[in-house]
Amino acid sequence: MICGTDEAGRGPVAGPVVAAAVILDPNQPIAGINDSKKLSEKKRLQLSEEIKAKALYWAIAQCDAVEIDELNILQASLLAMQRAVEGLGVTPSKVLVDGNKLPKLAVPAEAIVGGDGIEACIGAASILAKVERDRQMLEWHQHYPQYDFAKHKGYPTKFHLEVLAQQGPCPIHRRSFGPVTRALAQRSTDELSG
Known part of the structure; x- marks a missing residue:
């Protein structure tokens, strides 16, 4: 029950910061998971569907622009990751977090710099977060x-x-x-x- 969590959208000047938390199923490995920034949009969309279908648990959460302005982008990113982990509906045995800071969690956690390219569960979370954020930005475009x-x-x-x-x-x-x-x-x- 190892959970990976990551966020997308720290750099933009508009829109939410979106986080995802994923517990992968060791019996259903998914080929091609990597840091979402290293994948094409088409590949991210395909992997996103596969992750949602095969993962044991997954959740997506966010902080909007107002919360980002109130908290600052780092704290908003950590809060979005905390919300995603809490949204899983199950308590993971450990949480692996991309980066060098940890969100407030009630379970053991480890921060891994570049974790989205090292740990599949973090990479999966980075893909779900990026795909969801991009989807929302397409809606805001309307x-x-x-x-x-x-x-x-x-x-x-x-x-x-x-x-x-x-x-x-x-x-x-x-x-x-x-x-x-x-x-x-x-x-x-x-x-x-x-």
Whole structure:
């Protein structure tokens, strides 16, 4: 009952940070699991379905932009992982966490730097988290198409930062992040001088 947990979405300036927790079935190994960033989108989607079908237990949780602004991105990431582990509906014997910090858990846990490329259960969690976050950003694109979330998923690309500067942030932008703070400051300056 070893659980792996990982998050996706620490770097973007918009959208939630999403975490997953996975307990794989040793009798149903899944080929090709790796750090989600090293897999193509097509491969991630395929593996995500296989993980959900074959894992003993899995759960997905998140912290939205408001919580990220209140807590900071590190604490929000850890809280999302804690929520995912608690959402499994079963108590794992141990939790393996990607990175060098541990969420607050009631069970033994170990932080492993680069764990998503070493431990299959962490890699599986990284895939579920990334696929779910990307799915949500595609949905947000429908609400706020001007930002083109479908393309950059909320990461601070040149285009995203230009639109942010012109239009200001939308409700899913993380107001505590530098580019969003600067866009807000610029807009209030423009309004005062306008």
